[in-house]
Amino acid sequence: MKFWSLVRKELLVLGRDVHGLLVLFVMPAVFILIMSLAMRDGFNSERAVSVDFLLQNQSAERLGARLSEELKQVEGFRAVPVDAAVAADELRRQVAEDEYKFALLVPPDFGARLKDWGGEAAEPVTVLMSPAVAPQSRLLFEIAVNQTLRKLQLENFVFPSLGLMSLGQEQLLLPAANLAGEYVFRDGAERVTPTAVQQSVPAWLVFAMFFVVIPLSTAFLVEREEGTLVRLQMMNVSPATLILAKVAPYYLVNQIQMVLMVAVGMYLVPRLGGDALNPPDSWLGLWLVSSATSLAAIGFALLISTLVRSSIEATTLGGVSNIILGALGGVMVPKFVMPKFMQDVVTISPMSWGLEGFLDVFLRGGAWGEVVPEAGALLLFGAGCLAGASLLFQRRLRGLA
Amino acid sequence: MIQIEHLSKVYVRPRHVALRDVSLHIPRGRVFGLLGPNGAGKTTLISILAGILPKSGGRVLVDGLDLDREPARIKSLIGFVPQHLAFYPTLTARENLDFYAGVLGFKGAARRARIDECAAITDLGKHLDRRAGTFSGGLKRRLNFAIGLLNKPALLFLDEPTVGIDPQSRHFILQSLLALKAAGMTIIYTSHYLEEVQQICDELAIIDAGRIVVQGPMVELLDRSGGDSLRFELDAPLDESGLTALSAQLSAPVQRDGPNAFAVSASPEAIERLLAYLRGQGLVLRNLRYGAQDLEQVYLRLTNAGLRE
Numbered sequence: 024m025k026f027w028s029l030v031r032k033e034l035l036v037l038g039r040d041v042h043g044l045l046v047l048f049v050m051p052a053v054f055i056l057i058m059s060l061a062m063r064d065g066f067n068s069e070r071a072v073s074v075d076f077l078l079q080n081q082s083a084e085r086l087g088a089r090l091s092e093e094l095k096q097v098e099g100f101r102a103v104p105v106d107a108a109v110a111a112d113e114l115r116r117q118v119a120e121d122e123y124k125f126a127l128l129v130p131p132d133f134g135a136r137l138k139d140w141g142g143e144a145a146e147p148v149t150v151l152m153s154p155a156v157a158p159q160s161r162l163l164f165e166i167a168v169n170q171t172l173r174k175l176q177l178e179n180f181v182f183p184s185l186g187l188m189s190l191g192q193e194q195l196l197l198p199a200a201n202l203a204g205e206y207v208f209r210d211g212a213e214r215v216t217p218t219a220v221q222q223s224v225p226a227w228l229v230f231a232m233f234f235v236v237i238p239l240s241t242a243f244l245v246e247r248e249e250g251t252l253v254r255l256q257m258m259n260v261s262p263a264t265l266i267l268a269k270v271a272p273y274y275l276v277n278q279i280q281m282v283l284m285v286a287v288g289m290y291l292v293p294r295l296g297g298d299a300l301n302p303p304d305s306w307l308g309l310w311l312v313s314s315a316t317s318l319a320a321i322g323f324a325l326l327i328s329t330l331v332r333s334s335i336e337a338t339t340l341g342g343v344s345n346i347i348l349g350a351l352g353g354v355m356v357p358k359f360v361m362p363k364f365m366q367d368v369v370t371i372s373p374m375s376w377g378l379e380g381f382l383d384v385f386l387r388g389g390a391w392g393e394v395v396p397e398a399g400a401l402l403l404f405g406a407g408c409l410a411g412a413s414l415l416f417q418r419r420l421r422g423l424a
Numbered sequence: 425m426i427q428i429e430h431l432s433k434v435y436v437r438p439r440h441v442a443l444r445d446v447s448l449h450i451p452r453g454r455v456f457g458l459l460g461p462n463g464a465g466k467t468t469l470i471s472i473l474a475g476i477l478p479k480s481g482g483r484v485l486v487d488g489l490d491l492d493r494e495p496a497r498i499k500s501l502i503g504f505v506p507q508h509l510a511f512y513p514t515l516t517a518r519e520n521l522d523f524y525a526g527v528l529g530f531k532g533a534a535r536r537a538r539i540d541e542c543a544a545i546t547d548l549g550k551h552l553d554r555r556a557g558t559f560s561g562g563l564k565r566r567l568n569f570a571i572g573l574l575n576k577p578a579l580l581f582l583d584e585p586t587v588g589i590d591p592q593s594r595h596f597i598l599q600s601l602l603a604l605k606a607a608g609m610t611i612i613y614t615s616h617y618l619e620e621v622q623q624i625c626d627e628l629a630i631i632d633a634g635r636i637v638v639q640g641p642m643v644e645l646l647d648r649s650g651g652d653s654l655r656f657e658l659d660a661p662l663d664e665s666g667l668t669a670l671s672a673q674l675s676a677p678v679q680r681d682g683p684n685a686f687a688v689s690a691s692p693e694a695i696e697r698l699l700a701y702l703r704g705q706g707l708v709l710r711n712l713r714y715g716a717q718d719l720e721q722v723y724l725r726l727t728n729a730g731l732r733e
Contacts, residue, residue: 028526032512032519039514250508256476257504258527258575259496 025260029268036242037272043238047280051231052287055223059288059297062219074160076125077114078102082133090129090148090175097167102127118151125164126151137172138180147172218298224288225381226354229374231284232277232316233348236324236341239273243328244337247419262417266409270321277317281309303384308391312380315398315405319373322408329415348374376400425579425610426450426473431482433468433634442468444634446482450627455601455611457625457642459618461727465634466614470581473612475499487578503577507584509564510571513557517548517567520556521574528575538574545600546570562593569597579610586617598624622646622719632727646722654694656712657685658702666705673701684710 037043078094080087094102103123105114114126128149130136136147150168152161246252255265288300303309327344331337349355352374358366369375380397383389426448433443442465450456460466471477473484475495484491486498511520521539530538543549546566551559556567569585582601586594601624605611615621621628622642629639638645654674661684662670670686671678674694681687688694695714702709 024529024531025527028523031526032515032523035519035523036512036514248508250506250510251512253471253476254504254506254510254524254571255527257474257499257502258524259499260527 026264026268026271029255029260029264030271033242033268033272034275037238037276040238040242043241046234046237047231047276048283050234051227051280051284052291054227054230055220055284055287056292056295056297058223058227059218059220059292060295062223063297073099073101074124074164075101075103076127076164077105077117077123078127078129079105079107079109079114080129081107081131082129083131084134086134086137086175086179087129090133090171093171093175094127094168097171099163100125100167115151118153121153121155124153124156124160127168134179137176140172140176218300220288220292220298220300221382221385222357224284224300225378225385226357228281228284229316229352229377229381230345230349230354231280232313232377233320233323233345233374235273235276235320236327236345237338239269239321239324240328240331240337240341241334243269243325244331244334248334262413266325266413266416269325270318270409273321273324274314274317277320278313281313285309301385304388305384305391308384308389308394309381311391311398312377312384312394312401315394315401316377316380318405319377319401319408320405322405322412323373325412326408326415329412329419348372351375353378373401373404376404425452425454425487426612427483427485428473429483431469431472431484432480433465433472433477434480442634443472443479446631446634446636448629448636448639450610450612452610453605453608454626455605455613455624457621457628458612458614458631459621459628459723460631464631464727466631467583469631470583470612470614474502474504474581500575501578503572503575503580505569505572505580505582505585507587509568511556511567514555516553516555517543517559517570518552520567521552521570524571525574530574538576542570542573545573545604547596562589562596565589565593565597569600573604577609579612580604581612583614584616585613586615586620594620618719618723628719630723630727637727642719646719652689652691652715653687654690654698654712654714655681655685655687656698657682657710659708659710660684662686662707670698670701673697 078091080091082088082090091102091104094100105126111128114128117123118126128151130148133147136145140147148168150165152164252265256262285300289302290299293299323344324341327341328337331340349372351369352372353361353369354374358369358375358378361369376397380394380401383394383397387393428446428448428450431443431446432441434441446465446469458466458469468477472479473486473491475491475498479491487501489498489501491498512523515523518539521542522535525535525538539552540549543552546569548563548566548570551563556564559567565585565587569582572580572582586597589597598620601611601613605624613621613625625642627640628642628645630637667678667680667686671688674688674690674697676688676690676694678686678688692714695712698712699709
């Protein structure tokens with residue numbers, strides 16, 4: 024009776040805490056939408072990123088036109104033709120201001136330059152690059168341009184002089200096919216490629232689950248400061264009942280968060296143009312990792328609640344520690360883009376354990392047994408926090424009295 | 425109702441002796457005032473009596489029950505109205521009462537009936553479905569009071585229950601307490617509003633620095649502390665020779681009690697002699713009071729008037 028009255032009260036209070044609801048439900052949903060849509064192409068290896076570049080052809084020769092045609096076939100880049108009359112300074116300005124990442128200028132004597140390329144002659148084309156261009160993009164663009172120029176040079180000047188044209192151009196100049204890599208999944212399960220939504224939903228879900236620290240600790244502090252806890256103690260409510268009555272409603276809140284965020288990923292993100300979140304192979308695994316993450320988050324929140332002495336401290340310490348754990352845990356920056364040493368560092372964050380557990384079930388085809396290590400670590404962390412919170416709580420109650 | 429024998433409490437970190445050898449008897453069906461400066465040990469004493477703070481030594485019996493052996497039963501006898509507004513402002517008054525009634529074990533119709541009874545005692549009936557955070561100061565105090573009554577306590581602790589409210593609400597709460605006393609409830613009342621304490625308390629204890637300075641029935645205490653006190657104020661100062669002459673006239677040493685105020689212990693006949701002397705000297709009397717001191721004077725005298733913090 025006492026327990027359920029406390030749980031019901033907690034849910035009523037939380038239900039009327041507009042700011043708490045915004046933090047717990049709206050914030051992660053918005054993050055998932057933004058990140059899933061904004062990072063859609065960056066995460067999806069099947070959907071090639073297309074970088075526009077300016078192409079100004081000042082050559083009236085056939086080779087100049089051929090170069091333009093060849094460059095239009097390059098995967099990952101899209102040529103934006105520029106009239107030959109446009110001044111080079113204007114092209115430089117556009118690139119310098121990062122309106123385009125690259126500009127490729129084909130000079131009027133392109134054919135002659137290409138013929139002598141490699142010798143004393145000037146470069147056959149001029150490439151301008153934005154200072155903001157990523158090194159990987161620069162390398163890819165240079166390889167693509169070099170490959171095209173070499174092909175034209177061999178085709179038009181080298182092979183004819185060696186009498187090799189009878190072999191056929193395809194055999195001499197073009198690769199038979201592009202080399203394609205293969206994604207490897209656990210147990211050989213055939214899976215689609217990881218998408219932005221499959222990274223965003225677990226990441227922001229874990230982050231949101233840990234954000235129960237804000238409403239929970241604030242409410243707890245108010246109860247401590249306003250004498251509600253003392254009053255409840257005088258009504259024969261034990262500290263253990265008080266603690267457990269906090270765990271139960273926030274566990275429910277975390278599970279509602281999980282259902283809503285998964286639904287956002289599965290149904291809302293695709294409606295807005297993003298990729299859909301694939302349902303997990305193991306719903307039991309999802310529940311297991313979700314429950315373990317929830318208990319870790321609640322334990323952490325209760326520990327913060329008992330450590331702090333004011334609502335301002337609770338908001339500051341809870342918020343800052345959550346953001347640090349999130350940054351460390353691969354929520355804000357995906358773990359797979361981090362350098363190796365950082366990937367090792369992030370494993371200290373419980374958010375990382377939760378995230379890996381969710382990625383197991385959403386991306387790697389993990390069965391429920393495969394999330395047990397992460398779930399176990401989270402449960403241990405949660406139990407440790409809860410034990411610390413209980414000890415501190417009893418001391419605080421005595422201090423209040 | 426409550427028997428306290430040689431009670432002591434020592435806080436360990438930081439080390440602080442909060443109660444020293446406190447012995448008290450609080451009779452059943454009375455309103456007992458517990459007074460003292462901030463930090464004197466009142467809250468510690470109430471917390472020990474309520475079973476939420478362990479004592480360091482001594483013995484406490486509540487309604488014949490030993491606190492060491494039956495703390496849960498003792499708690500069930502106690503209602504508590506803390507100084508803080510210990511309820512949830514985003515819940516309605518009814519939801520708050522329903523929550524606490526549920527915690528106390530009331531179910532179904534009995535719970536609803538008890539909520540209605542407490543709302544009636546505190547006249548909250550027409551405000552029950554408003555959120556408590558929207559209440560005026562007086563309504564909040566009444567809700568705080570109502571929650572303390574939910575378990576039909578035999579013993580009610582009230583800690584500054586009238587802080588920050590208008591005279592009407594204060595009057596209502598004090599009258600309600602007197603009605604509860606008439607119904608047989610024992611009430612322990614702490615407040616810094618000493619005129620309230622004087623108005624409603626039958627018995628009194630003043631605690632300072634962890635010790636009981638004085639205890640007993642209110643009437644006796646006031647009488648003992650100055651039943652023959654003559655206090656008066658003039659419109660002009662009186663020099664030392666004037667003070668000596670006046671003392672001779674009244675056959676008792678007259679003490680200074682303010683810039684132009686004076687006090688002396690004397691029989692009622694001394695009033696006539698005082699007035700005659702003042703007329704003879706051409707001095708004008710501003711006010712005069714004879715008899716028991718009020719509680720504030722007794723309190724300040726017993727606890728020293730200087731600031732404590």
